[in-house]
Amino acid sequence: xxxxxxxxxxxxxxxxxxxxxxxxxxxxxxxxxxxxxxxxxxxxxxxxxxxxxxxxxxxxxxxxxxxxxxxxxxxxxxxxxxxxxxxxxxxxxxxxxxxxxxxxxxxxxxxxx
Amino acid sequence: xxxxxxxxxxxxxxxxxxxxxxxxxxxxxxxxxxxxxxxxxxxxxxxxxxxxxxxxxxxxxxxxxxxxxxxxxxxxxxxxxxxxxxxxxxxxxxxxxxxxxxxxxxxxxxx
Numbered sequence: 258x259x260x261x262x263x264x265x266x267x268x269x270x271x272x273x274x275x276x277x278x279x280x281x282x283x284x285x286x287x288x289x290x291x292x293x294x295x296x297x298x299x300x301x302x303x304x305x306x307x308x309x310x311x312x313x314x315x316x317x318x319x320x321x322x323x324x325x326x327x328x329x330x331x332x333x334x335x336x337x338x339x340x341x342x343x344x345x346x347x348x349x350x351x352x353x354x355x356x357x358x359x360x361x362x363x364x365x366x367x368x369x370x
Numbered sequence: 371x372x373x374x375x376x377x378x379x380x381x382x383x384x385x386x387x388x389x390x391x392x393x394x395x396x397x398x399x400x401x402x403x404x405x406x407x408x409x410x411x412x413x414x415x416x417x418x419x420x421x422x423x424x425x426x427x428x429x430x431x432x433x434x435x436x437x438x439x440x441x442x443x444x445x446x447x448x449x450x451x452x453x454x455x456x457x458x459x460x461x462x463x464x465x466x467x468x469x470x471x472x473x474x475x476x477x478x479x480x481x
Contacts, residue, residue, distance in 0.1 A: 288467050299473040300414075300458070307467050315468070347413055355462065356402045356421055359469055361413040 259284045261362035263348050269368045276335040278365050280348030286360075287353040289331035291315075291323065293344040294364075300347070306331055307353065338369045373397075374461050376472035384480050389446040391475050393459030396440070402462040403435055403442045404469065409455045418444060449479040 264279035280289065290305040292315075302315030306325040320342060324332045331350075335342055345366050349359040373396040383389045391405075402421055406414035420426045420433040420442065432445040442461075446453055459472040 290468065300471045302468060305468055313467075353467065355464070356419070357462075358402075358404050358416050358419055359460075360416065364413045 259286075259350075259360040261348055261350050261360055263346075263362040263365050265365050266363060267366050267368075269370060270335075270338050271370055272338060272340060274335075274338050274369075276338050276367070276369075278333040278335075278346055278348075278367070280331045280333070280350075280362055281329050282331075282350040282360075283329065284350065284352075284360075285328065286350035287328075288351045288357075288359075289325065290349040290351075290359060291321075291331065291333045292347045292349065293317070293342075294347055295344050303333065340369050343367060343369045374459055374470050374472040376457075376459050376475045378473055379476040380478055381475055382478045382480055383449050385449060385451060387449050387479075389449045389453065389477055389479070391444040391446075391457050391459075391477065393442045393444075393461075393472055394440055395442070395459075395461045395470075397461070397463045397470075398440065400437075400440075400461045400463045403433070404460040404462075405431075405433060405444045406458040406460060406471075407453075407455045408458060408474065414458055446477075449477075451479045451481050454478050 291303045304323040322334045348362040351359045405418040408414045418433040434443045456474040458474045460469040
């Protein structure tokens, strides 16, 4: 079974803090993704990575950065957290190639106060 | 802009009925199609994938794909209250690494 593990289920931080969300997968997947999900807005792609040290912007990268130093780990960084970044954050991973689905972690519900 | 459209619902069906969830997509070169189920407060879970025109059955679930009409659907037979969730349609085009998700259809199965 694919296992995508996010470091925290719930996280509360303060405005202006630097926030790190960690994601680890155990299936040797090439691709890893970070989404946020808000009521009425669906899943929105923030960043994704298709190889170690490689990254591409998604639909809403502003205010975020990412790091992928090892194949199994993909970190999302909120450089200076703001209240509008309060959301559910979802990590996913997949193999490369056509026909490969994404597998999601349990999500991190982040509140910025 | 590649788009995936779903009726947001909510869709309500009685227990034991067939639930029909629909999805249309705009990119003609789309090749892979997925259905995810998401319970409230949980993450999306892959339930079906389909790549060729026609029907694909897995237990009570049937995915239907019509590439000419750019249409994919999910049928749930003998619907159960435990099927109550939001169902997300996702599409992958050609060489793209990422999926394009629809906004989801909320399904409620009434006991």
